[in-house]
Amino acid sequence: MAVLGVGGVFIKCEDPDASKAWYKDVLGLEPNDYGGFDFLHSGTAEAFGPGGRTIFAHFDKDVEYFTPSQKPFMINLIIDDMDAMLARLKDKGVALEGEPENFDYGKFAWVMDPNGIKVELWQPLAPPG
Numbered sequence: 001m002a003v004l005g006v007g008g009v010f011i012k013c014e015d016p017d018a019s020k021a022w023y024k025d026v027l028g029l030e031p032n033d034y035g036g037f038d039f040l041h042s043g044t045a046e047a048f049g050p051g052g053r054t055i056f057a058h059f060d061k062d063v064e065y066f067t068p069s070q071k072p073f074m075i076n077l078i079i080d081d082m083d084a085m086l087a088r089l090k091d092k093g094v095a096l097e098g099e100p101e102n103f104d105y106g107k108f109a110w111v112m113d114p115n116g117i118k119v120e121l122w123q124p125l126a127p128p129g
């Protein structure tokens with residue numbers, strides 16, 4: 001028996017339809033037949049090899065990393081082109097939370113969704129090869 005990964009993230013919100021519309025319009029996600037959004041693990045593995053993964057981590061209750069969100073969690077979404085996403089966000093009039101950052105494990109940028117949830121956008125680095 002083994003846990004293989006995160007099977008979903010489910011969020012209560014005041015206006016689910018408006019939230020789904022924001023994720024579709026702003027981030028370009030396409031809804032599935034059940035009203036959510038699917039991310040096939042094979043797509044991430046194909047694009048980033050072992051560099052693409054789902055992180056499940058706990059933070060100290062006083063961490064500032066999720067600020068300005070007041071929620072006790074943050075969503076990290078894997079993207080394949082940070083420059084194109086930043087251009088899309090600018091075109092949609094969506095402000096970034098802080099400045100984009102680059103690390104040896106990927107590129108990052110942050111936005112707030114309409115529910116006050118901080119969304120971390122992560123473009124993993126493809127492994128050298």
